[in-house]
Amino acid sequence: MRSTAHAFKENARTAMADPDLTKALTKFKTGFPLKRAQAVAALPEFEALRDAGKAIKDHTLAHLDLYLEVFEQNVRARGGHVHWARTAAEAKEIILRLCREAGAKMVTKGKSMVSEEVGLNTALEAEGLEVVETDLGEYILQIRKEAPSHIIAPALHLSKEQVADDFRRVHTHLASDRKLSEPADLLTEARVLLRDKFLNAEVGITGANFLIAETGSTVIVTNEGNGDLTQTLAKTHIVLTSIEKVVPTLEDASTLLRLLARSATGQEFSTYTTFSTGPRRADDLDGPEAFHVVLLDNGRSALLGTEMQEALRCIRCGACMNHCPVYHAVGGHAYGWVYPGPIGAVVDPALLGIAEARHLPNASTFCGRCESVCPVRIPLPKLMRLWREKEFEGKLSPPAQRWGLGVWAFVARRPGLYRLATGLGMRVLGMAGAKRGRFRSLPLAGAWTAARDFPAPAGKTFQELYKARRTGVHHG
Amino acid sequence: MNSFPEKPRPRVGLLVTCLVDLFRPSVGFSAVKLLEDAGCDVVVPEQTCCGQPAWNSGDRADTVALAKAVIQAFEGCDYVVAPSGSCAGMLRKHYPEALADEPDWAQRAHFLARRTHELVSFLVDVRGMRGVQASYPGTVTYHDSCSGLRELGVKAQPRELLASVKGLSLTELPEAEVCCGFGGTFCVKYPDISAKMVSDKAAHITSTGADTLLAGDMGCLMNMAGRLQRLGSPVKVRHVAEVLAGDISAPPIGQGEGEITR
Numbered sequence A: 001m002r003s004t005a006h007a008f009k010e011n012a013r014t015a016m017a018d019p020d021l022t023k024a025l026t027k028f029k030t031g032f033p034l035k036r037a038q039a040v041a042a043l044p045e046f047e048a049l050r051d052a053g054k055a056i057k058d059h060t061l062a063h064l065d066l067y068l069e070v071f072e073q074n075v076r077a078r079g080g081h082v083h084w085a086r087t088a089a090e091a092k093e094i095i096l097r098l099c100r101e102a103g104a105k106m107v108t109k110g111k112s113m114v115s116e117e118v119g120l121n122t123a124l125e126a127e128g129l130e131v132v133e134t135d136l137g138e139y140i141l142q143i144r145k146e147a148p149s150h151i152i153a154p155a156l157h158l159s160k161e162q163v164a165d166d167f168r169r170v171h172t173h174l175a176s177d178r179k180l181s182e183p184a185d186l187l188t189e190a191r192v193l194l195r196d197k198f199l200n201a202e203v204g205i206t207g208a209n210f211l212i213a214e215t216g217s218t219v220i221v222t223n224e225g226n227g228d229l230t231q232t233l234a235k236t237h238i239v240l241t242s243i244e245k246v247v248p249t250l251e252d253a254s255t256l257l258r259l260l261a262r263s264a265t266g267q268e269f270s271t272y273t274t275f276s277t278g279p280r281r282a283d284d285l286d287g288p289e290a291f292h293v294v295l296l297d298n299g300r301s302a303l304l305g306t307e308m309q310e311a312l313r314c315i316r317c318g319a320c321m322n323h324c325p326v327y328h329a330v331g332g333h334a335y336g337w338v339y340p341g342p343i344g345a346v347v348d349p350a351l352l353g354i355a356e357a358r359h360l361p362n363a364s365t366f367c368g369r370c371e372s373v374c375p376v377r378i379p380l381p382k383l384m385r386l387w388r389e390k391e392f393e394g395k396l397s398p399p400a401q402r403w404g405l406g407v408w409a410f411v412a413r414r415p416g417l418y419r420l421a422t423g424l425g426m427r428v429l430g431m432a433g434a435k436r437g438r439f440r441s442l443p444l445a446g447a448w449t450a451a452r453d454f455p456a457p458a459g460k461t462f463q464e465l466y467k468a469r470r471t472g473v474h475h476g
Numbered sequence B: 001m002n003s004f005p006e007k008p009r010p011r012v013g014l015l016v017t018c019l020v021d022l023f024r025p026s027v028g029f030s031a032v033k034l035l036e037d038a039g040c041d042v043v044v045p046e047q048t049c050c051g052q053p054a055w056n057s058g059d060r061a062d063t064v065a066l067a068k069a070v071i072q073a074f075e076g077c078d079y080v081v082a083p084s085g086s087c088a089g090m091l092r093k094h095y096p097e098a099l100a101d102e103p104d105w106a107q108r109a110h111f112l113a114r115r116t117h118e119l120v121s122f123l124v125d126v127r128g129m130r131g132v133q134a135s136y137p138g139t140v141t142y143h144d145s146c147s148g149l150r151e152l153g154v155k156a157q158p159r160e161l162l163a164s165v166k167g168l169s170l171t172e173l174p175e176a177e178v179c180c181g182f183g184g185t186f187c188v189k190y191p192d193i194s195a196k197m198v199s200d201k202a203a204h205i206t207s208t209g210a211d212t213l214l215a216g217d218m219g220c221l222m223n224m225a226g227r228l229q230r231l232g233s234p235v236k237v238r239h240v241a242e243v244l245a246g247d248i249s250a251p252p253i254g255q256g257e258g259e260i261t262r
């Protein structure tokens, strides 16, 4: 996917001017947090579960090479294949080759953010393949030619009226006066259309929420069951996922699944949890004839052994964006790349480079709400701050900002100068603003005063007044 | 009969914070009064800024220099107390991180961190204060500033003390735990987004019908006051310490001598 992360500010401005989006986000910003809070309140051991989840991921990441090798061996032992992709380009090449070998004309797909990351659909379509997204949200985005705006609710930015319009526009073979006012109408229409595709596709591609080393299984969770049909009906099942998804055991995956659903949607468990272990065996009733797992690195391994490694614990639940006031204000598209919200602000600079994605870790108030809900306790503000350090070291931040901060730090490091400068400055500001108590505009403060008044200071600093009181000296 | 000597009064260094120092001295004096009422001896070492703007901008060198100055200035104190969750959080959480590469300083930073508290939580949790002698006739609402809330667990303490203020009734703010959009340099780096956030906050404040908004951090207070006043709202904005200390002689934040409403 092509990034527009560098244009975050403009993207954000456009987003905030879109009334449909604002309406969708207003509903979203209280809905998801409330559901999560209820699910958490109903599970007394939730905080302990978070500790356990963090520990599982930390352990796995410390021995990632080992668990990936065990995973590979076990996939092979059950008749499947594992392919290693260093980059997005390699991942696309591998999948194109597998599709060609399978003689594919049509490919069905379950929801996969890694597929968005590598830009798989465009690559497959360029080879003349028909690609069909089977998750309802992804299907809607496909017909709108849009990217997901959220990692678990990809079409969150759209209203059901917008979707109904799209269905009427694209599904022209259906009666134009049919009823499409309820979400269930839309779901049924999509289901009927997709049924054919499931039956005719030669290849089904899914992502994976977890990979289990001890069994060589891949795991996906969905609420629509589309993933099951994608992967069991096609002759070839390809799992495209990334290396940090592996966990040692089934037990570990169960622990993380309990965290995932509660953190994501407030469900105790997702509606469908599907384990895939190798291709169909002789006495299996169904399943694919071939089973491939493509493991993408794309910059992740470079984070191992650094302070940024903690970001690789992410289980992509979306809780951080569900609770992020900046995401609530601008929505997911403004971030300009696959992963929005706080986790995007941490991983996008790693995958795209800080020069391209510099705004994302800056566009945070460090309110800490993301960290307080992250099921695997990723210190998201801390990691965003580390990116700001990189940016500062690399002198990538805007000169005016660096200059302003530099002047402030220069003064603050010299108490005598601070006393003098602030004493004088506050006196001037205090006198000018005494009557009204605030300014509607101030030189150099345009960013502040565009939307709010600037409170005037009292005129003397606390330290001046305190000293005067202590020594009994009173100036006018 | 026991005749142990009386417990000495702890020596508390007031980290006044640069925003209070420059914009709102009355909060500093209220803090001094509350600390003295809680049986502390208060000192105010010469100070500038805790370094938070530098730290949050990724400027480690300036942060380290400012942190060292603060550590030195406050080393003789039993406690360091700030009328701000974010500045107290800076000393407690981030000084040890910023100085991690210099073992001697890291230890001094840890020692300081363990003695540092946000004002209202210090009064309640450390000094055992259960109420104040103050009155404030009006309906207030309270915004939980992010750092105090999530880094230091400041939530129940201000409510407990406010409940003892005569004449005051508290109406809870919807989404009180959601950021007001200040975020230090954030509000000038991303003014549009910040404006959207503070507008949502202002709408919630107005919806409570309260005549006064209180919080424990000057940055958030200036942000919310500035937006409310731009919208023409009559809501008065004050630091919680002023109300708890019973000293409301200064006009509300952003209101001048010419329009004192109470």
Ligand code: SF4
Pocket: A263, A313, A314, A315, A316, A317, A318, A319, A320, A321, A343, A370, A373, A374, A375, A376, A377, A378
């Ligand atoms: S960073 Fe944490 S909260 Fe955000 S998506 Fe990943 S696991 Fe979920």
